[in-house]
Amino acid sequence: MKRTNDQKQPSSMDQNKAEKSPVQRLREANLKATRPRLLILSLLHELKGHYSADELAEILQERQTPLPRASVYNSLDALLNRGLVMMADVGPGRALYEEGSTWHHHFVCIVCGDVVNIPCVKGEKPCLTPESVPGVVEEAQVIFRGRCHDCLSKVEPHQALTLHP
Numbered sequence: 001m002k003r004t005n006d007q008k009q010p011s012s013m014d015q016n017k018a019e020k021s022p023v024q025r026l027r028e029a030n031l032k033a034t035r036p037r038l039l040i041l042s043l044l045h046e047l048k049g050h051y052s053a054d055e056l057a058e059i060l061q062e063r064q065t066p067l068p069r070a071s072v073y074n075s076l077d078a079l080l081n082r083g084l085v086m087m088a089d090v091g092p093g094r095a096l097y098e099e100g101s102t103w104h105h106h107f108v109c110i111v112c113g114d115v116v117n118i119p120c121v122k123g124e125k126p127c128l129t130p131e132s133v134p135g136v137v138e139e140a141q142v143i144f145r146g147r148c149h150d151c152l153s154k155v156e157p158h159q160a161l162t163l164h165p
């Protein structure tokens with residue numbers, strides 16, 4: 001899966017002024033600020049993308065701050081339960097995690113697997129409720145599937161014709 005990182009990252013000093021530190025956010029969520037939770041929360045905040053638990057473990061390893069896989073999973077679970085982390089439903093495959101933010105949906109490229117946030121018109125869940133439900137709906141995640149601009153631009157001319165009938 002390709003990692004897009006074209007957004008300019010604000011310096012850590014700007015971040016401290018503008019928003020709460022990971023320690024503050026953990027405390028407000030009534031979670032102890034353990035090292036694994038801090039590492040994962042900070043990493044997701046910095047990366048701004050959608051990552052599997054295994055990818056997060058690999059990145060931490062590359063950065064010389066390795067965590068045991070079980071610790072990555074446990075921390076993600078705790079952060080997920082308190083809404084500090086969200087799980088992106090992008091279809092079958094690995095569960096992808098991202099920093100908790102406004103409720104949104106995802107566009108998934110069927111060619112390269114890129115995952116892009118799509119704003120939700122309502123911005124909170126559940127944003128869709130069917131007419132009849134055999135229970136209570138807590139959330140509705142929409143997956144938009146298609147081809148991203150990158151992949152469309154790589155399509156051969158004769159294939160492009162079939163894409164735009």
Ligand SMILES: [Zn+2]
Pocket residue numbers: 109110111112113114147148149150151152
């Ligand atoms: Zn693509």
Ligand SMILES: [Zn+2]
Pocket residue numbers: 050088098104105106116117
């Ligand atoms: Zn997302």
